[in-house]
Amino acid sequence: MNFKGIIKGLHHITATVSDAQEDYDFYTKLLGQRLIKETVNFDNENVYHFYYGNEIGAPSTIFTTFPYKGQRVKDGIIGAGQVFETVFSAPKNSLSYWESRLKNHQINFSKIKLFGKEKLTFKDPSGLNIAIIEDADDNRSPVWKTNEISDQENILGIHHVVLAISNVEETLQFLKVFGYEEISREGDYVQLSTSLGGAGNSLVVMDATGLPKGKNGIGTVHHVAHRVEKLEDSLKIKDYLVNELGLKVTEVKDRKYFQSIYFRIPGGVLFEIATEGPGFLVDETNEELGSSLKLPKWQEPHRARIEAGLLDYKK
């Protein structure tokens, strides 16, 4: 049994971060992503939920954050059982552009070569590990254009995430069932992809020996979401995970822009399975995306209270 082809690839990555303004500035101004949705954490209305992505917020281009500053949430520890690094994809011949851009903005970075590709690795303002890799085969569009970054250079979406894992072989077995197959190995790293393959449909498993155990909190990735076409696919997978593998899987949660289930994989990382639809145009036009606070209809009656409780930031 495996879910090859049913799990298409990544949907989004969600991180717990600190300050809303710092986060907004970093992902939109420095990294040139579009804020495609401004809403609140559906499980905590005092905290924003920012969705960044390409021009239309296509699944696999989405990086989302909860800015928890002032909410008495402790700093986390990036370690085993977590997403270690989120790697963004940039167009052919754009890496030197990103290198000078990071330099000009006084962001310290390292250059690392892995699986034949160079990547720039650096930290976001909350301490998350971020990287940019060039991928000539990545043709996701439409790319967001900013005043400073053209669509020849701007980020195309999430390329892959690196998972820090203590029990590598057991986790690889699980990921194979889930729909990610091994492509190659290099040192402590194993590269995997779904049957679609390539940018947005890949994972890297890193042996976490020597790393502390990961602890959820500010500066860590909370979960990684994988995409399926429709809810029946999620339910089919849930049935297998619960009945055949004995994993605990949540009920379906209505996230308004997609429907989700959550579970922890044997390596400890929190996974989500999210539907591709209905998408971010359900409550805004393409032009309006991210321009004002959107709430699900069950929170709309409390809009005044919710708006008053959120920290200010400037777009």
Ligand code: ZN
């Ligand atoms: Zn999510």
